[in-house]
Amino acid sequence: MRSESIVVTDTDFITKVNSLKSLKETKDFLATLIPRESLLFISGEWSLGKVFSHCAQSIEYSMNGFPEMKSAVFQGTVGKLAFSIFSLREKMSHGLEDPIPGAADLENAIEYKLGLSRLLQSIDLFQKQESSQLKPHFAYGELDKEEFDLAHTLHIKNHFERIAKKIS
Template sequence: MNRRQFIKASVLTPIALILTSKLVATLRPYPLADILVQLKALPPERLTSSGSWNVSQILQHCSQSIRYSIYGYPEARSPLFQYTIGKLAVNAFAATGKLHHPLDEAIPGAPALEPALPNDVALRELIYTVQQFMDWQGAMQPHFAFGSLTKAQYYSVHYLHLQSHLNEISIS
């Protein structure tokens, strides 16, 4: 391979990878309505957490995240981060069907989670918030790390985020 071919391949390969991951991300279904059915079936008094947050805190955190996509996040990363690393990450997460992040990391600027809030209250709030998001007809607010997202992209982000956190919750 000569130098010109190497430079061309070095430039085109990342572009092809980005476009491919974006295409795969748009083809993968993210049935948020299915998670809503799962949430409605959970017995709040029998839920336990395997993580560092209790069940209520996990549910509150998920509610915050969804609510902020409608009303705006309290803090945001820099536009440079959002339009580089953030965009690559959201497409990679949607393409792979897995969202990787520390499961006890609060949303920047969000109010503290209330550890004593009963599970049934936190679960009702999450169910309400998921339904509110699904019914929302207004503009979506930029994600604090991923920047501007369409509602379809938010469906994938919320679905993957909920799946990630619900994996820490079990029924005893």
């Protein structure tokens, strides 16, 4: 006889993730996850630590420059259109296990707390930046601070589509 394990997920957690509108709200939410590693699980190949580090990496590149850029034509057409659609829908869709083009490889064994700490720190640093200090996005091109804030928030929310919280 085969036994199956059933994990009941916390629907309030999913509702909270879907309601996030800014990096400030996202940071406040992420801070509540620090002691909750044992309650979270993720589907797919990437670990939670790697996902958090990947999201941090994207924020860091918006401040320091992305390692590889799409062409100006791509950014001005496909990239601009994609960002406009994501903004209107308040929802992003991208390959959830695709690295940022040209980015340093992230180990899957990155510890949960290390990845989460890096993400929280990158949000803090981003919030201190002026719009003029930000670098173009590799696909969307030039974004002001408000647009980048939204792009990063949507990026994090998209990755949370594979993260769930067990009911404690």
